[in-house]
Amino acid sequence: MVSGVAVMPGAFSQLDAARISEAIDWQQHTITIFGRKVTEPRLSAWLGDSGLSYVYSGVERKPSAWVKPIVEIRDTVMDLCGAGMNSVLCNLYRNGQDSMGWHADNEPELGPQPTIASVSLGGARRFRLRRTDHHAESIGLDLRHGDLLIMRGQSQRQWQHCVPKTRRAVAPRINLTFRSIICDRKGAPICPVS
Template identity: 45%
Template sequence: MTTATPCLRHWPGWVGAAEADGWLEGLQREVPWKQESITVYGRRHAMPRLTCWMADPGCGYRYSGLDNAIEPWTPLTTAIRQRVGAAAAQEFNSLLLNYYRDGRDAMGWHADDEAELDPQAPIASLSLGASRSLRFRPRRRDTAPTLAVELGHGDLLLMDPPTQQHWQHGLPRRLKVEAPRLNLTFRVVRLPE
């Protein structure tokens, strides 16, 4: 059964502009950004954005045929992780960072529902830089309309369960956007017992 709307909590300007500016600059400089290739419908494509996977030891993550190499937490990402975890009342053990260099970089429709991820935990999404629209659509397209959340500099968005089970999200191209955007998505990876 599809929920009528995704379960979202949005805090515009969760981080003040000056602090968000510092985080944006620091992360652009210190994160080991990569342009990975993924498999879509059996073909390899360069992702239209730069990424980095930071996580605690043992928190591997695989999607679209890509095994993400675990990078160690930096002092800045550790501090942000603690603040986001306190706001979400959730301990996160992993972070996927996305660097959209301008409006040509994008992310297609998908759900963060890989087997490694805890389906009972929220996913926290922190936006820094240019404002972009995160779009949502139900997996069963006959059940509810598409909606969009405009995410600005310093905004925090929590996607609570069962959003990933019933909804997909994507970040479309916005060709008039020339400024960069960073998106930090904090997650909980289930560790083997």
Template identity: 50%
Template sequence: MLFDDVPILLPDAELRLIPDWCPPTCARQWFEQLLAETPWEQPSVRLHGREYPVPRLLAWYGDPEAAYTYSGLTHQPLPWTPLLAEIRSRVSASVGQALNGVLLNYYRDGQDSMGWHSDDESELGRNPLVASLSLGGARRFDLRRKGRNAIEHSIDLPPGSLLVMSGATQHHWQHQVAKTRRPVAPRLNLTFRLVRALS
């Protein structure tokens, strides 16, 4: 591994952070290009009989077979752009695994967020690897044990950092990007994963 690799030691989890995975100049260039060329959407989810817009913008890219369903929404993949194909290749080489889809989340300000969840959908397999690349502004990433309310660990994800979650992490832990009143710069988050065909 050519990068500084920082393990995050939590029980029943495999987490590591590569803070400087992408150099600052590269991270800024990718942020600006992805922001400009992505056809952002803001779908709604149904909770308790009411429709609520997702509190961020998103887009799903992937191989043709990599349809992905979460929160009751099924995303058909957009075809890889040259830039996203290049980033996927680099991330895949870093984590040592093939990856066939990426979810782009655009957090426009501190009121855009991601609620508590685990990436444990059946099409991701038993012990999924999720590689999360942060670009733009830094945001706090919280973790808690499933079945508990208290935040047990938080880390700031700086631009250019790659957070890798693997092993049994999604079985035992949930994560979120909470709303904040602090002034924060816009952030892009690219979460790469391997979507498997369900038999």
């Protein structure tokens, strides 16, 4: 297993993915990668405490306000992983052609050793991890409805992750990736206004 990465299978299996999806105002963003504008192959939403700001793919984003069903999940996530969470990136993979490319959650806003807690709901998808300094070393996990994946310590420095496209018929999947913004863009600690 990868150091700093753990899965709690079925921790949220009682949740209804369709009900959670309805509570979220999904958007499809256009981002700039290597100077080229691309439409993200998934829908997303960012919720969090007021006063936070997060730069993602060169675009500064302000979070939308928390909604009750997500607050309930957040509070359980914080209990289970023993870390505070002041924001969540929500992703909706509508089918097997929706995906997330290789990256690490290593933005300066998250501090040097972030705890990232990710809840999967709906259809199962393959989640891949590869070593940052040796891409050939990789592993795959199937994340199923209700699973809680926790990544902490050095894991965002040592590993990258992705959700690849698949030709298999897969049901829509929601992923809620909770995190805590604790620094400004330059890595200096901040006191968020709530």
